[in-house]
Amino acid sequence: xxxxxxxxxxxxxxxxxxxxxxxxxxxxxxxxxxxxxxxxxxxxxxxxxxxxxxxxxxxxxxxxxxxxxxxxxxxxxxxxxxxxxxxxxxxxxxxxxxxxxxxxxxxxxxxxxxxxxxxxxxxxxxxxxxxxxxxxxxxxxxxxxxxxxxxxxxxxxxxxxxxxxxxxxxxxxxxxxxxxxxxxxxxxxxxxxxxxxxxxxxxxxxxxxxxxxxxxxxxxxxxxxxxxxxxxxxxxxxxxxxxxxxxxxxxxxxxxxxxxxxxxxxxxxxxxxxxxxxxxxxxxxxxxxxxxxxxxxxx
Amino acid sequence: xxxxxxxxxxxxxxxxxxxxxxxxxxxxxxxxxxxxxxxxxxxxxxxxxxxxxxxxxxxxxxxxxxxxxxxxxxxxxxxxxxxxxxxxxxxxxxxxxxxxxxxxxxxxxxxxxxxxxxxxxxxxxxxxxxxxxxxxxxxxxxxxxxxxxxxxxxxxxxxxxxxxxxxxxxxxxxxxxxxxxxxxxxxxxxxxxxxxxxxxxxxxxxxxxxxxxxxxxxxxxxxxxxxxxxxxxxxxxxxxxxxxxxxxxxxxxxxxxxxxxxxxxxxxxxxxxxxx
Numbered sequence: 001x002x003x004x005x006x007x008x009x010x011x012x013x014x015x016x017x018x019x020x021x022x023x024x025x026x027x028x029x030x031x032x033x034x035x036x037x038x039x040x041x042x043x044x045x046x047x048x049x050x051x052x053x054x055x056x057x058x059x060x061x062x063x064x065x066x067x068x069x070x071x072x073x074x075x076x077x078x079x080x081x082x083x084x085x086x087x088x089x090x091x092x093x094x095x096x097x098x099x100x101x102x103x104x105x106x107x108x109x110x111x112x113x114x115x116x117x118x119x120x121x122x123x124x125x126x127x128x129x130x131x132x133x134x135x136x137x138x139x140x141x142x143x144x145x146x147x148x149x150x151x152x153x154x155x156x157x158x159x160x161x162x163x164x165x166x167x168x169x170x171x172x173x174x175x176x177x178x179x180x181x182x183x184x185x186x187x188x189x190x191x192x193x194x195x196x197x198x199x200x201x202x203x204x205x206x207x208x209x210x211x212x213x214x215x216x217x218x219x220x221x222x223x224x225x226x227x228x229x230x231x232x233x234x235x236x237x238x239x240x241x242x243x244x245x246x247x248x249x250x251x252x253x254x255x256x257x258x259x260x261x262x263x264x265x266x267x268x269x270x271x272x273x274x275x276x277x278x279x280x281x282x283x284x285x286x287x288x289x290x291x292x293x294x295x296x297x298x299x
Numbered sequence: 300x301x302x303x304x305x306x307x308x309x310x311x312x313x314x315x316x317x318x319x320x321x322x323x324x325x326x327x328x329x330x331x332x333x334x335x336x337x338x339x340x341x342x343x344x345x346x347x348x349x350x351x352x353x354x355x356x357x358x359x360x361x362x363x364x365x366x367x368x369x370x371x372x373x374x375x376x377x378x379x380x381x382x383x384x385x386x387x388x389x390x391x392x393x394x395x396x397x398x399x400x401x402x403x404x405x406x407x408x409x410x411x412x413x414x415x416x417x418x419x420x421x422x423x424x425x426x427x428x429x430x431x432x433x434x435x436x437x438x439x440x441x442x443x444x445x446x447x448x449x450x451x452x453x454x455x456x457x458x459x460x461x462x463x464x465x466x467x468x469x470x471x472x473x474x475x476x477x478x479x480x481x482x483x484x485x486x487x488x489x490x491x492x493x494x495x496x497x498x499x500x501x502x503x504x505x506x507x508x509x510x511x512x513x514x515x516x517x518x519x520x521x522x523x524x525x526x527x528x529x530x531x532x533x534x535x536x537x538x539x540x541x542x543x544x545x546x547x548x549x550x551x552x553x554x555x556x557x558x559x560x561x562x563x564x565x566x567x568x569x570x571x572x573x574x575x
Binding site: 048051052053054055072073074076077079080081083084085087088089090091092096099100101103104105106145149 | 302303306307309310313314317318319388389390391392393394395396397398399400572573574
């Protein structure tokens with residue numbers, strides 16, 4: 001696997017405030033990389049630094065194995081970006097807005113404009129003035145702008161902002177299709193953990209400017225498993241047995257009637273055997289996991 | 300690099316020609332320039348007689364001077380919005396995340412302002428010339444009192460060429476003042492206000508200075524050249540200021556001004572963090 005994006009010790013300081021601290025991102029070719037974090041955690045600042053819109057205080061940025069500053073033109077020919085809110089010329093149509101970017105990008109055929117507008121679902125309204133578009137349509141236009149030059153690496157900052165559920169689903173499908181068919185790598189920044197969970201294959205979590213987790217999504221999900229959900233009888237006896245037992249961190253009764261047992265996954269079989277051995281009938285036993293939100297907050 | 304700059308300019312002109320304000324400005328210039336050719340003689344009490352009609356060059360100078368003043372404000376408005384408008388809308392991030400450098404982007408913007416300056420200047424020149432040729436006489440400048448030819452047709456036309464040439468760089472420098480101002484702020488509204496405010500203040504200050512001091516300010520040259528042309532057409536003066544002529548100040552001062560404005564504007568733009 002080739003790293004299409006790598007940052008080393010990337011830091012941005014505004015006065016005494018460190019917006020991004022020692023960021024070491026690594027995005028492999030073909031990744032659907034979810035860049036997660038709450039508002040103000042430094043995601044957009046990081047993207048702006050990577051795209052050279054703002055100057056890092058320190059650190060290195062490599063794309064496609066090259067230092068960005070050393071071959072900016074060559075690298076940017078392979079990159080597309082939607083940073084924060086979509087920006088456009090409101091007095092021009094979507095077609096003319098894209099024509100401007102097509103001219104600047106170079107080497108993009110004119111036929112690509114209707115093609116990309118149809119892909120994001122703006123085909124029927126592509127000749128209308130963008131000023132008359134709804135927020136969702138503007139967001140689709142922003143995504144079309146990022147995808148116009150058939151980039152190999154695409155940065156999408158909060159791409160589902162302002163989209164309705166149907167729109168979110170459509171854009172998710174577009175992203176996954178481009179990734180699957182053409183091998184396009186996506187870096188998707190979002191504060192919606194659930195959305196990222198549905199779209200991405202790898203994630204990086206940013207908290208107060210620091211990268212706290214970076215791994216494959218399934219590995220992170222495995223790390224979110226923190227106990228068991230048990231349906232058993234008699235429940236009171238099971239609670240009594242489990243409370244105070246070594247390795248059991250918490251036992252609580254849930255409204256659904258299940259017991260929620262917080263313990264290490266290595267002890268799951270042992271808990272089952274212990275309950276059964278002590279006369280408790282276990283009718284259901286499933287690993288319980290934190291949501292990504294809970295996982296994020298616990299870090 | 301040249302290909303990228305050419306492509307950027309093509310994109311800039313698409314944006315420019317899509318703006319209704321450009322067409323409104325051209326209509327205003329189309330109406331005002333001939334209007335001044337009619338109004339200035341009326342206001343100043345000049346009358347045509349059986350023996351003497353208005354000279355075309357004289358009328359052209361009235362119309363061109365006033366039309367160019369309006370065109371200067373139009374150029375200032377557009378150039379002040381060149382960068383600030385991109386920041387305002389946030390489109391700057393779309394443009395700078397494409398395969399272009401900031402220098403190429405800056406050069407393309409400057410060339411676009413130069414192109415717009417040529418367009419406005421050419422338009423006012425054309426409208427002023429057509430109106431002047433239609434209403435006045437192309438011929439020598441007469442001395443009314445002694446019925447002698449004071450200045451031949453060739454001579455007055457060569458003065459007209461000189462005046463038009465002298466006024467262009469001064470006009471262009473106003474466009475580059477707009478580019479400089481456009482990099483001070485991220486709001487196009489503020490940029491236009493600052494740009495026009497500075498220009499008006501500059502004109503007022505220039506008006507209060509001594510002749511020697513005025514000659515150091517780029518704003519002085521377009522009005523000077525066209526005022527002198529009016530006087531040459533009216534027959535009230537016979538020569539240009541020898542100091543300005545001898546040291547080519549009408550070229551040097553605007554060029555030095557542009558040479559100061561542009562690197563300063565670029566250094567601000569280059570060092571800027573794009574948070575729009």
